[in-house]
Amino acid sequence: MLRIPDAGAAPPLRNGELDFEAPWQGRVFAMANALCEAGVFEWQEFQTALIRVIASSPVAEGQPYQYYNLFLAALESLLADKSVLRQQTIGQLVAELAAREHGHDH
């Protein structure tokens, strides 16, 4: 059964919708656009990375579809392929940020 969660919802932008459920989703979307504008990659290359990630991610029955998680994974993988950023580098900073969130840096 097709889920149409936004049917009938009060629409911003005259029946468009604000796409981002959390601020990080908007940041990730904007980063991909900005990097494309800056010439770091072509949009088609990003699209190819996204298609690959989507195709290799099984859809969990009954779970909400995490589109922006896949979008983020595609961006990370493309930046790694382009030797712009290694995923380990991101992982290290994530660990530091997580420690901060638990109050270890106070």
Add this chain to the structure above:
Amino acid sequence: MGDTDAALRAEALERLLVEKGLIDPAHLDGIIEMFNTRVGPMNGARVVARAWRDPVFRQSLLHDGSSAIASYGFEGGQVDKLVVVENTPDVHNVVVCTLCSCYPWALLGLPPKWYKDPAYRSRIVREPRVVLREFGLAIAPQREIRVWDSSAEIRYMVLPMMPDRLRDADDATLLDAVSRDAMIGVQELT
């Protein structure tokens, strides 16, 4: 990856890209602001309303969508080639991106969640009549349904049929009548 993890990864990614001088946080704010305020289906509605009124524009829009809308200067690019497909009494068109989420941002804004959902992406191709029915749209059996699969190179938009009641309507009424879902092809205007 949970949502908290994703939020942290996004934050880390942004910091590292800023450090490298590849992005500017203020510019990211600007992009988000643009998509939240200036890019949306109201742009597609302007194009549709004009095509209903102006037969010459309609022809050029159907012939070469990208060139026909160039003068509007819509933001939210990424569309190399826009193809506009026209609904008629014999043909109903509907748009999908089977592989990911390609969509004519400049005209319709960002796609609704269901457009990106694997269920819509796979089922609209296999059983369009059934899926359209679930959207509340019953297409007569004798009417052909054409499903257009978007890609990074080609984005599609549907030119809906103008309801008779709008024949003498003013511009504001016309614009108001054109819905996002009609331009994707999962709704018909009445």
